[in-house]
Amino acid sequence: MTLDAMDWVWKHSQSKGNTRVALLYMADQVRTSAAEARLGRPELMAAMNATKNTVRDAIADALELGELEIVQPSAGRRAALYRLPGAVGYSRKGSDVDPLENGRGSKVDPLRGKAPSGRGSDVDPLESVEGQVSTPRGSKVDPLPHPSKTLASSEPEKLDGFQICQPLVQAMTEAGITVSWSMKAADWLDIATVVQRAGVPAMVAFARDAKAAAKQKPRYATFFLRGGWRGLPPAASVPPPRATPAGKRPHCGHPDCDPITRTREIENDRGLRNLHPCPDCHPTAKGQAA
Template identity: 55%
Template sequence: MTLDAMHWVWDQSQSKGNARIAMLYVADQVRTPACEVRVGQRELMRALNTPSKDTAEKALKAAILLGELQVLESGTGRRPALYKLPKAVGFVRQSVRSAPESGAQEIATAPESGAQAADQGLRSAPDSGAQGFRSAPVSGRSAPESGAPPHSPKELATPEAGKPDAFQICQPLITAMTQAGITVSWSMQPKDWLDIADIVERAGINAMVAFARDTKATARQPVRYATFFLRGGWKGLPPVAAQLPAQSQNTQSGRPPYCGDPDCDEISRLRQREDDNGLRSLYPCPDCHPSRKDSAA
């Protein structure tokens, strides 16, 4: 069994039309068991393929009236609103119990894949035990934009004794990316999980989030997959150098202390802003960028 907000919407939601699309998009961004996620209005408008803010708001209101969507925090400034799918919390979907333990051929009960029942697939499997499910969807691969990771820790390489596996190593990175407002799909092959875990341990989460934020801000098209960052530059990030404590380092370099604002990048001390056309640009943080010191002098 696997936790899956997307499948709760497919199987249980009573929403229709634009409200259902909005619910599916919100569920696609869920990364925590609490089924909470921040979603911006512009993101939702892109998901609905509409230039109308009114259309997006009506879709959200319809889902809220059904009791399937809650607004925990309203959006303020550049900080998106915080939503929750209360009925999806704790939802689990059954997978074929006779599937091999490795999970490589797990058959999910996703909608629109019921052309052949799971038990029929079992009866049609050859006596030699070879898998006869090639025509059935493989979990995670039939929905490439699903926000739920398609591979469980069992599918990744067996970790050494006492060492976390790749899936566990990547969890702090997923949390940091989401908190930074970078919501992408983590549907990946096991090898991609292993590569990202190696980069987390070599380059560090802060460098990876900073790179992703800068890349997303300058990308011509919306970034929807974590593998875009993996192949676009994460692999080339340098190892984390031994550093002095932040306070000592700031004292020696003469840089003002980091302000701690969520919109400010701790490494570059740059912030983002968005104009009326939806274009984003970087500018020095007025609180902790080194230029603040120069201008003050």
């Protein structure tokens, strides 16, 4: 059970840094098919050689990624019971082997990189086994690889999600909403669907309001996906901007006014914000916006 859980963390977890260390230690303590382990904060602090705040942040990151669940919270002297949902029912199959084993199943010395069988063949412990892509020594690794690199060729429809979301990533960053975009391929597809349906301006506007209302600063793009992006209406329901003559007015410079569509989010009497033609760029629209 332990090896299967750890294998899942090594090969499928999106976590990084202290969060990955915490998940690896939890996976090492798994003893049931439910991928559950009962651990206390002091035990994690000792295992990670980290402070209480570091452990707390690591657990919070794992929970937000959806790679950790609290089955039973801590109570008194009883430690909390955690579950690794991705490792439930997971088992190493086919060519998946222990990362410290070579392609023929013999153990590899992680310090020398040689198999003890006496064959004398050098094996890089950071390279994958036969049939998988290996990383050459000294090469740089992209911290946010394109999800299509990990998808099977039988699912070509998933290859466009990452590219479709790039205008949104840029717009969010330009709006000062800096979050981590490290997530699963399925999340990229969900966000790409919203981009195509609701449009980037509406998604950025929603994220700006959600960030302002959040008690803690959002750290992952999935916060907005699960918090309301999926429910945004289609962009077709937004009234198109009025046509402007050849000598159109210059952009008003308002931060909420899109320089291309000349539309702005305006709050109505019920406190709801909707897109309308900018009343400064379209003076005839002032009465409608009011």
